[in-house]
Amino acid sequence: MKSVVNSQGDPGDAGPGSDLHLELSDGPGGRRGALTRALRDAVRTGRLAPGTRLPPYRSLAADLGLARNTVAEAYAELVAEGWLTARQGSGTRVAHRAEPPGAGRRRGPATSPRPRRPAYDLVQGTPDAAAFPRTAWLASARRALTAAPNEAFGPGDPRGRVELRRALADYLARARGVRADPGRIVICPGFAGALRLLGRVLDGTIAVESYGLGFHRSLLTAAGLATVTLPIDERGARVEELTASEATAVLLTAAHQFPTGGPLDPGRRAAAVDWARATGGVVLEDDYDGEFRYDRKPVGALQGLDPERVVYIGSASKSLSPALRLGWMVLPGHLVDAVLEAKGERESWSSALDQLTLADFIASGAYDRHVRRMRRHYRRRRDELVAALALRAPHVRVTGIAAGLHAVLELPPGTERTVVRAAAWQGVAVEGLSLYRHGEAAGVPGDGLVVGYGTPPEHAFAGALEALCEALPPAPEERSDPGLVQSV
Numbered sequence: 001m002k003s004v005v006n007s008q009g010d011p012g013d014a015g016p017g018s019d020l021h022l023e024l025s026d027g028p029g030g031r032r033g034a035l036t037r038a039l040r041d042a043v044r045t046g047r048l049a050p051g052t053r054l055p056p057y058r059s060l061a062a063d064l065g066l067a068r069n070t071v072a073e074a075y076a077e078l079v080a081e082g083w084l085t086a087r088q089g090s091g092t093r094v095a096h097r098a099e100p101p102g103a104g105r106r107r108g109p110a111t112s113p114r115p116r117r118p119a120y121d122l123v124q125g126t127p128d129a130a131a132f133p134r135t136a137w138l139a140s141a142r143r144a145l146t147a148a149p150n151e152a153f154g155p156g157d158p159r160g161r162v163e164l165r166r167a168l169a170d171y172l173a174r175a176r177g178v179r180a181d182p183g184r185i186v187i188c189p190g191f192a193g194a195l196r197l198l199g200r201v202l203d204g205t206i207a208v209e210s211y212g213l214g215f216h217r218s219l220l221t222a223a224g225l226a227t228v229t230l231p232i233d234e235r236g237a238r239v240e241e242l243t244a245s246e247a248t249a250v251l252l253t254a255a256h257q258f259p260t261g262g263p264l265d266p267g268r269r270a271a272a273v274d275w276a277r278a279t280g281g282v283v284l285e286d287d288y289d290g291e292f293r294y295d296r297k298p299v300g301a302l303q304g305l306d307p308e309r310v311v312y313i314g315s316a317s318k319s320l321s322p323a324l325r326l327g328w329m330v331l332p333g334h335l336v337d338a339v340l341e342a343k344g345e346r347e348s349w350s351s352a353l354d355q356l357t358l359a360d361f362i363a364s365g366a367y368d369r370h371v372r373r374m375r376r377h378y379r380r381r382r383d384e385l386v387a388a389l390a391l392r393a394p395h396v397r398v399t400g401i402a403a404g405l406h407a408v409l410e411l412p413p414g415t416e417r418t419v420v421r422a423a424a425w426q427g428v429a430v431e432g433l434s435l436y437r438h439g440e441a442a443g444v445p446g447d448g449l450v451v452g453y454g455t456p457p458e459h460a461f462a463g464a465l466e467a468l469c470e471a472l473p474p475a476p477e478e479r480s481d482p483g484l485v486q487s488v
């Protein structure tokens with residue numbers, strides 16, 4: 001089937017006043033699939049140039065003898081894949097970055113029709129590497145090395161350097177509401193290191209939130225623990241389900257659920273501790289980014305409710321850098337010996353010199369200054385993300401923005417994979433929310449994007465937002481009749 005929409009429009013405009021030649025071939029997906037392939041081909045081969053405006057649904061539908069909905073769905077699919085863009089007031093156009101490598105306008109030797117290497121990194125997980133406080137860290141390292149006793153160069157205490165444990169005890173009590181005694185703090189290589197150790201010490205079944213990092217869960221199962229999944233809803237993990245479960249421990253991101261973003265409801269915080277008291281269970285509290293809360297008072301550590309039932313686990317990975325591999329546990333009295341035994345005779349993982357540097361960094365006030373500066377920095381980025389979405393994609397709801405270094409963009413059901421692919425076409429690396437889901441999750445969005453806004457360097461951030469917005473699905477009213485929303 002062929003269609004030529006024939007009239008006199010602006011050059012580069014395939015609107016009602018231009019010619020658009022399309023050949024619809026047989027293949028999967030019926031008429032909608034044929035139209036999608038024909039349009040994709042026309043863009044890929046350069047027949048439809050970037051910026052070209054496509055005919056309205058109605059006129060293309062009339063020309064091709066198709067239903068309006070079929071055209072609207074094909075456009076929406078191509079918008080989601082990044083070939084087209086749709087903006088209120090300017091119709092549907094060929095995206096500016098739509099030409100894949102190997103198309104007519106080839107820039108390099110690439111010939112495969114794969115997305116280009118991402119120019120923008122919006123994958124959550126890493127703080128802004130350019131903002132690492134090199135000068136202050138170096139000053140602390142110099143002071144720490146100068147002052148270090150000779151004994152610091154020998155095999156260390158498995159708890160970690162006492163200077164760091166003292167500095168942390170003060171800091172955590174003051175800033176996070178943790179009841180910390182240096183004798184109960186054990187230094188470990190990040191949160192993951194803590195989990196490895198605790199996996200060796202705990203036995204039975206551990207409950208994990210239905211959204212989280214898959215490799216954390218794998219660390220626990222590799223250590224021989226069984227896991228059960230605790231569904232989450234808009235108030236956080238449903239800890240009330242612990243009672244009926246076989247769990248003997250639970251892992252919670254209480255201050256900032258990872259990655260959906262809300263704090264655990266106060267009633268549920270108390271319920272988690274009550275459960276642990278009643279059953280002799282243990283709560284593992286992952287406080288991975290507790291310092292970065294923007295709009296409300298910081299949510300204090302759960303551990304403050306009962307230091308005998310909660311293991312508090314913190315890390316320098318978000319506040320400074322994951323490359324340091326420095327984390328800390330504040331343990332209930334009954335777990336200290338077992339954890340030390342699991343760790344071994346000596347400090348086997350973390351460099352004593354890095355520990356002494358961090359101790360000086362905290363005790364000198366440099367850590368507080370750095371965290372305050374980074375809080376302003378990330379908050380500004382968060383605000384820029386929210387503002388860009390309000391302007392370019394007001395129909396996309398953004399959640400989990402009160403804290404942390406990432407936000408969640410809710411997507412219409414069934415669109416996550418195409419939006420992630422569309423983002424790749426726009427040069428953006430970003431992950432779908434489903435990547436973090438295990439098992440049931442009630443009351444939280446099914447499809448979404450987890451947007452890490454901490455990572456891109458300053459000069460690339462505006463471009464990253466721009467490219468991200470290009471990849472988002474159009475508003476339902478831009479797409480078509482309301483009935484079409486679900487089918488995109």
Ligand SMILES: Cc1ncc(COP(=O)(O)O)c(C=O)c1O
Binds near residue numbers: 125189191315316317
């Ligand atoms: C949910 C969660 N927990 C903990 C951490 C910290 O991990 P680690 O200290 O092992 O780098 C991160 C990442 O920084 C995280 O996203």
